[in-house]
Amino acid sequence: MCGIVAYVGPKDAAPILLEGLQRLEYRGYDSAGVAVVAAKALKIRKVKGRVADLAAAVPARFKGTLGIGHTRWATHGVPSDINAHPHPSSDERIAIVHNGIIENADALRQRLEADGVTFVSETDSEVLSHLIARTAKETESLEEAVRRALKLVVGTYGIAVIDAERPGEVVVARNGSPIVLGIGEKEMFAASDVAALVRYTRQVVHLEDGELAVLRADGFSTFTSDARETAKEPFTVDWDTGHYDTGGYEHYLLKEISEQPDTVGRTLRGRIDDRFHIAHLGGLNMDARESRSFRRVKIIGCGSAYYSGQIGAQLIEELARIPADAEPASEFRYRSPVVEADTLYIAISQSGETYDTLAAVQELKRKGGRVLGIVNTVGSAIARECDGGVYLHAGPEVSVASTKAFTSTSAAFALLALHLGRVRDLSPADGRRICDGLRRLPEQIKEMLTQEEHIRELAMRYAKDAAGMMFVGRVRGYPVAREGAQKLKEISYVHAEAYPASELKHGPLALIGPEMPTVAIVPDDELLDKNLTTLGEIRARSGRILMVGHRTADQADDCIVVPKNETELDPILLTIPLQLFAYHAAVALGRDVDKPRNLAKSVTVE
Ligand code: F6R
Numbered sequence: 001m002c003g004i005v006a007y008v009g010p011k012d013a014a015p016i017l018l019e020g021l022q023r024l025e026y027r028g029y030d031s032a033g034v035a036v037v038a039a040k041a042l043k044i045r046k047v048k049g050r051v052a053d054l055a056a057a058v059p060a061r062f063k064g065t066l067g068i069g070h071t072r073w074a075t076h077g078v079p080s081d082i083n084a085h086p087h088p089s090s091d092e093r094i095a096i097v098h099n100g101i102i103e104n105a106d107a108l109r110q111r112l113e114a115d116g117v118t119f120v121s122e123t124d125s126e127v128l129s130h131l132i133a134r135t136a137k138e139t140e141s142l143e144e145a146v147r148r149a150l151k152l153v154v155g156t157y158g159i160a161v162i163d164a165e166r167p168g169e170v171v172v173a174r175n176g177s178p179i180v181l182g183i184g185e186k187e188m189f190a191a192s193d194v195a196a197l198v199r200y201t202r203q204v205v206h207l208e209d210g211e212l213a214v215l216r217a218d219g220f221s222t223f224t225s226d227a228r229e230t231a232k233e234p235f236t237v238d239w240d241t242g243h244y245d246t247g248g249y250e251h252y253l254l255k256e257i258s259e260q261p262d263t264v265g266r267t268l269r270g271r272i273d274d275r276f277h278i279a280h281l282g283g284l285n286m287d288a289r290e291s292r293s294f295r296r297v298k299i300i301g302c303g304s305a306y307y308s309g310q311i312g313a314q315l316i317e318e319l320a321r322i323p324a325d326a327e328p329a330s331e332f333r334y335r336s337p338v339v340e341a342d343t344l345y346i347a348i349s350q351s352g353e354t355y356d357t358l359a360a361v362q363e364l365k366r367k368g369g370r371v372l373g374i375v376n377t378v379g380s381a382i383a384r385e386c387d388g389g390v391y392l393h394a395g396p397e398v399s400v401a402s403t404k405a406f407t408s409t410s411a412a413f414a415l416l417a418l419h420l421g422r423v424r425d426l427s428p429a430d431g432r433r434i435c436d437g438l439r440r441l442p443e444q445i446k447e448m449l450t451q452e453e454h455i456r457e458l459a460m461r462y463a464k465d466a467a468g469m470m471f472v473g474r475v476r477g478y479p480v481a482r483e484g485a486q487k488l489k490e491i492s493y494v495h496a497e498a499y500p501a502s503e504l505k506h507g508p509l510a511l512i513g514p515e516m517p518t519v520a521i522v523p524d525d526e527l528l529d530k531n532l533t534t535l536g537e538i539r540a541r542s543g544r545i546l547m548v549g550h551r552t553a554d555q556a557d558d559c560i561v562v563p564k565n566e567t568e569l570d571p572i573l574l575t576i577p578l579q580l581f582a583y584h585a586a587v588a589l590g591r592d593v594d595k596p597r598n599l600a601k602s603v604t605v606e
Contacts, residue, residue: 009187013067020196030079036064077122089133100156277431285388301348312413352380473521484578
């Protein structure tokens, strides 16, 4: 949600913090701030607006070799200079930055106010600086002051804390909101995301929930919430700064759409076995017997991850003939789900930090469920929580709207479905058909991308002036339609609805007219004729139709013809033109494509 960065070492902290915040801005972007310590005094600058506005507000002489920074996505209190982090204590000794939500903030605030503390912001986070300042007066170390203060807090947090009286250390802690430490040469970093660290170091350590760390220039120590020291093994991240640049593209989103031949290729690499026509997925930690033992598959994820889960469920049912369905993780965790021993649970997440998905996985684990993760971010909380899984290897996704993670997740599901199918009844011939189809995907995505100009022209014609758009598809096409509508609405703000084509005449057909065009997903599959009949019905109501499929059709006003693969794998390719359509609609409407309003990249709060 929001981004945190912290530094302690021999260099000036401010430029490092600002650079880190720039890299984190995709996580939250309504205000930003930094604090440093120099000569036992805090210096703080914070502004409503973007990191660039903050950089302009930080004076040249903002010296200090220890500091914390934050980019905010407002939850409590409007975006404003005052509500921006860092929050200082009243005596200006302690400053904190916080991600997450303090659920008992109101009660703590009342108690502190009764003790004479004056609050200046509307945020829940400010209670932390006052609580820590109070305990710091009674404790030997900042670490102990933070630990004691956190014992009073109910909620989620990733925090970084500095104390003007102790200018050699930063304390960070995590509960439900990610914190990762970066180990440098006689310097230490911390951040909510490795994106802020990779320019300086690739050696990182993830904190677990309930852990706290003390960072000094010469190293770090980590502790449990009851002050027992923990041993942590650093690992090397293989993402570098190049992954976080726009690489000459106008937007990260276009870069990430264009990367998909490579990213899908990386998801598949080394995992297709031509001898037995099976998939090698070593990370599942399951032998063939175990893989055969499941009678049901339940997939959970949020937003686009959930829609890719619907594609996954369809693949698993078709190839492995195991009943499978997908559900939003955010709903799943609240309905006290029945967890069965013979069900395989699969959690999907690009970031690996989405709170609703993480909480659902934890609930499943608590009830003894077997959970696999399909995750992009190596070492992330969801990946660590799962019993095994498949990493996407798609590289970091920076633009808020998910694109390459969506197609890589769908490709990973195809591998998993192949694996589950081949330990059951999927024939070697069908296994070979799917293996060959998977191998064709990267080239076909590349071919699809060559139609960008045609799609840009269609986006200008259809979406730019539309009152709203309808996306329809049947069975395999329905999750594709849902993802197409999601992309369009989140980045262009054009209202878009997705419906199963079969449901149209049960209600939404009433919306169809010249001002409500339809994008129809019409693959060449066994449902082609039914889909063409639906197009006829839309046409009869004066609805304009853009058909996305494998052929042109008289019933449609315009068509995007997508390369044909195996029927089961077609949804992956059908998604690509919808990404380009949404992108060009958003650009034509002058939207902030990579940072759409009201959204943040990873939703680490409830
Ligand atoms: C949409 C989008 C979101 C995410 C969702 C889950 O383009 O990006 O809907 O898919 O917030 O995020 P992850 O996959 O990080 O768990």
